[in-house]
Amino acid sequence: MDRIDRRGFLECMAWAGTGVLWTAAGGALSSRMIAPASAAENTAGSFAFVQISDTHVGFKGEANSDATATLQQVVDRINAMPSRPAFVLHTGDQTHGQKAGAFDTVAQVLKGVKTERIFYAPGEHDVFLDGGKEYLGRYGSGTVGGNGWQSFDYKGTHFVGLVNVLKYKGEGMGSLGEGQIEWLEKDVAGRSSSTPIVVFTHVPLWSVYPPWGWVTEDAERALGYLRRFGSVTVLNGHIHQVLKKVEGNITFHTAMSTAFPQPAPGSADSPGAMKIPEAQARRMLGTCDITYVPGKHPLALVDSPLA
Amino acid sequence: MNDRRKRESLALVVTAAVLTIALAAVTRAPAATGTAAVGIKNFKFSPPALTVPVGATVTWTNQDEDPHTITSATGAFTSTGLSHDETFTQTFRARGTYQYFCALHPQMRATVLVK
Numbered sequence: 001m002d003r004i005d006r007r008g009f010l011e012c013m014a015w016a017g018t019g020v021l022w023t024a025a026g027g028a029l030s031s032r033m034i035a036p037a038s039a040a041e042n043t044a045g046s047f048a049f050v051q052i053s054d055t056h057v058g059f060k061g062e063a064n065s066d067a068t069a070t071l072q073q074v075v076d077r078i079n080a081m082p083s084r085p086a087f088v089l090h091t092g093d094q095t096h097g098q099k100a101g102a103f104d105t106v107a108q109v110l111k112g113v114k115t116e117r118i119f120y121a122p123g124e125h126d127v128f129l130d131g132g133k134e135y136l137g138r139y140g141s142g143t144v145g146g147n148g149w150q151s152f153d154y155k156g157t158h159f160v161g162l163v164n165v166l167k168y169k170g171e172g173m174g175s176l177g178e179g180q181i182e183w184l185e186k187d188v189a190g191r192s193s194s195t196p197i198v199v200f201t202h203v204p205l206w207s208v209y210p211p212w213g214w215v216t217e218d219a220e221r222a223l224g225y226l227r228r229f230g231s232v233t234v235l236n237g238h239i240h241q242v243l244k245k246v247e248g249n250i251t252f253h254t255a256m257s258t259a260f261p262q263p264a265p266g267s268a269d270s271p272g273a274m275k276i277p278e279a280q281a282r283r284m285l286g287t288c289d290i291t292y293v294p295g296k297h298p299l300a301l302v303d304s305p306l307a
Numbered sequence: 308m309n310d311r312r313k314r315e316s317l318a319l320v321v322t323a324a325v326l327t328i329a330l331a332a333v334t335r336a337p338a339a340t341g342t343a344a345v346g347i348k349n350f351k352f353s354p355p356a357l358t359v360p361v362g363a364t365v366t367w368t369n370q371d372e373d374p375h376t377i378t379s380a381t382g383a384f385t386s387t388g389l390s391h392d393e394t395f396t397q398t399f400r401a402r403g404t405y406q407y408f409c410a411l412h413p414q415m416r417a418t419v420l421v422k
Contacts, residue, residue: 061372061391097374097388097411128376128410129387173413213414270350271412272373 092123
């Protein structure tokens with residue numbers, strides 16, 4: 001076994017709608033023409049799950065006249081997959097500005113997903129009005145101290161859901177907070193370094209673009225407890241576009257929104273929703289299917305646009 | 308007094324006169340001693356620094372599609388999430404510098420100076 005295999009490198013594939021397949025391995029990023037994702041269903045111990053993000057139900061604007069309809073399309077796509085995902089991760093901003101009734105609409109649509117369970121991490125749109133009261137009232141049960149953060153194991157992979165939007169005030173960035181970081185340290189302390197780790201949260205855990213608040217101020221401390229693991233995948237949303245970064249054994253992957261795309265970091269005056277023709281926009285919205293195949297590359301990520 | 312100073316003094320007197328007329332026009336409404344508007348566009352408060360007299364009422368209007376809030380840095384006041392074209396008003400009854408930001412986009416910061 002060579003060094004890279006032993007450490008369990010990551011191969012990430014993102015179909016960003018342009019027909020290009022991005023492959024990131026050991027810190028090197030390369031692209032080639034799109035190829036079908038490897039069939040994982042026949043490999044013992046393998047599993048697949050789906051990430052959806054930034055559904056922004058309640059958004060209505062030039063970029064998307066009906067965010068509930070695009071969410072429904074995503075649900076239909078998930079249900080049309082050849083095999084059911086083990087579970088679904090929603091990485092936040094279920095609602096657009098926490099409008100009355102939006103959480104109910106999201107819950108109603110997601111009830112139709114054919115999967116065992118949906119895990120959630122909050123976005124700032126879900127908590128800013130009431131400090132997370134409504135969100136935690138709905139999704140806090142079963143999380144650590146009812147605070148929204150959580151961990152679970154699935155077929156040997158350890159999943160950690162973090163909350164980095166509850167202290168999202170005044171400093172212009174996301175934050176995990178002392179209590180959560182201390183919990184994370186204990187949560188992973190006893191685990192073997194060969195355990196694959198998947199972290200899911202809302203705001204990126206690396207400094208994507210601080211002027212737009214696309215950064216978590218104390219992420220580095222949290223990541224410090226994860227660096228000894230051979231395979232760490234961080235899944236987040238918030239910035240409404242596919243973005244990847246590989247740092248040692250940690251791969252950061254940002255998912256598309258199901259509602260509207262946002263401009264590339266610093267490429268526009270503001271991070272406001274991009275107004276582009278609907279047919280084109282559909283290629284910039286979608287889901288992320290993630291497959292874990294034991295003994296091979298730990299995780300394969302395929303971002304699927306709506307059109 | 309040199310010419311420049313004279314011009315400045317004159318400008319001040321004219322400004323004060325206009326302000327007095329403006330104040331006189333609204334004094335019938337008790338408590339209101341002035342109004343000002345702040346626009347929110349492209350993730351920016353405009354003007355970013357607003358100066359108003361004590362008792363002035365400031366109205367913010369969100370011109371973006373994204374929701375924004377007007378949230379005091381000290382907790383003195385806060386709006387809910389304003390949708391496109393929605394407004395928030397706040398009356399300032401005490402002198403001071405009021406810093407505020409958008410709770411959804413905390414990089415958006417501005418101040419109201421009440422004199």
